[in-house]
Amino acid sequence: MERMSVPVLEISRGAFRANIAAVRARIAPSELMLVMKDDAYGHGIEWAAAEAAATGVTWFGAYDVPTAQRIRSLTDARIFAWAPSNDEEADAAITAGIDLGIGSLEYLHAVIAGAARQNSCVRLHLKIDTGLHRNGFRPEAWDEAVAVARAAEERGIARIVGVWSHLAEASDAEDDAARAVFRWAVQRAEDAGARPEVRHLTASAASWWRPELRESLSRIGAFCYGIRSADGPALAGTAPISRLTAAVDAVDDGRVTLGIGSFHGVPSTLRGARVATPAGLREILEVDGASTAVEAWPGAHIGQRIIVFGTGADGEADATALAERIDTVGEEILTRLTPAVRRVVVD
Template identity: 45%
Template sequence: MSARLIVDLDAFAANLRLVRERIAPADHMLVVKDDAYGHGLLPIVRRAHAEGVRWFGAFDTATGRTVREELGPDARIFVWMLESAADLSAAVDADLDVGVGNALLLEDLAALGPRPADALRPRVHLKIDTGLHRNGIRTEEWPDAVARAAELQRAGVLGVEGVWSHIAEASDAEDDAARALFLQARQTAAAAGLSPGFAHLAASAAGFTRPEFREDLVRIGAFAYGIAPAGGPDADSLGIVPIASLRAEVITTDGTHAHVGVGSLDGIPSPFGGMLSVRTPGGVRRVVTVRADRLIVEGWDGMTVGDEVIVLGAGGLHTATELAERIATIGEEIAVRISPRIERVYPGAPAR
């Protein structure tokens, strides 16, 4: 395969510094779900840790365990998609912070029983559903849930470390209403005898633009990789830079068009035919068709097999977000579509 995703870890580090400055004094929880948004999990977490990031949002237990194995004990790793009691137990054994968004998970924790004095006690972040309905304990069930969590904490079964939620980031008014529910939920938790050390509500967009939403932690994923929000300010306005560049070589020509070795099976959506332009040695050229294994691109004088074409991202004509908006989706979806069979290259990174 001629395609490769060039990931600039120095640009990533610059984004991390910008994030840290923008959300201070809150800490940055770097979200690394979906193989670090398609950029490659291990090189990303290594560099982030070297840059001082200590909180990682891993989404699922398998990813969290991989990050733990790579970084050792000097990291807090938060997971919130727990598929079973066995999955939950594995997360606890790996010393992961666990997001609990329903009463059944609390009972799964209760079934683990009190932990021995020298064992890891589950670190729990209780999630209140503030209206997005992306799991979370509903407001009418919250008083009973925090009372049960307080009971289990007194019994030595778990420790409630945080209260958190997702917001829709759809409008300021909707987010204000969600925040009001969140603040009320924290008061209810305190009345039940809980005193969690962390609260986290905001993700990338609210974390950058609404200081009152930052709390103790801000979960930022997309912005750290230079992926701007669809329909919102662009990367230049935010100060972030795309860290990846998808490049591929010409694999054949037909005299009129160049056939570039990346296609829909590699993650380029088929509708991009006619709406995507790429940077070639002969200048900007339009993609005529997206086939399963290649792009058919308008030709140029002197085109030849092996010529490099920048398809999207850094150095190209379009960012992932710009293209996403054309097919009514978000930039991170374009990023995670890039096939894992495409080689990820990290110029200047130490060999492992």
């Protein structure tokens, strides 16, 4: 007989659809770009992209070109890949009609050369560095970047379809200053003859809490999956779309052993965090390779399934609450889960 102690990440289509609707309502009239990095935050791109497209999502964000190509196989919607790629990947993106984020002259020249080789037209989103210094054109290099892209437009091998940036989200004052730089960059591009279709500056947190910073497009990932910000409040109208459950493998000496451990992606540093049991929250005592020991509760028995985090858990047991224990973010808890955790998508 098959052991039933395999940990399961149960994912709700309905919760995902509801979250998307809540986010779109919150940010309107800005349009949603659904970010799908890290395999849709550990939930699986294939079902999530198809589900989102069915709800009317028309923009998808992919960190890299391979991820964008996976999404492209599922939808004809607009797809934006923002990480710099090698020539082979950039050529594949141009062929597949994927929009590319451009933050350096080297990458801009490479992408334009790729479009020329294919006798094609690449869609460019030029990135201005507004202070995060992750990448992007510094303000003093912006005019040159726009000039190079505009020259490619004149040749018919590129289109400047977007201007974008990342916010540092260190303080409201810094984000306000970043917006000023962003608006300056948009105006300089338009003065040079560019006519970008979209402008995008904010990701999940700023899109939700700072409406004055939203531009025509908002890049939102975590919130659509019901993952709140670290140290942040619950988000009205959204809920976790998944829950991680594990079965009781042993009960003895005031300890209950669950069939999930660091081999499944549970951080060994989670000792002291709490998980949801039928008798309420219980503290994690130890995380080993294939098991996790927690405080016992009345009626615990082998085969009983408990919620490690997610939907249906009360109190501390959500992914972000666990993440806060180890000074990280909720998405890391989800994306660490290995293929040894079975994913099950339900309605």
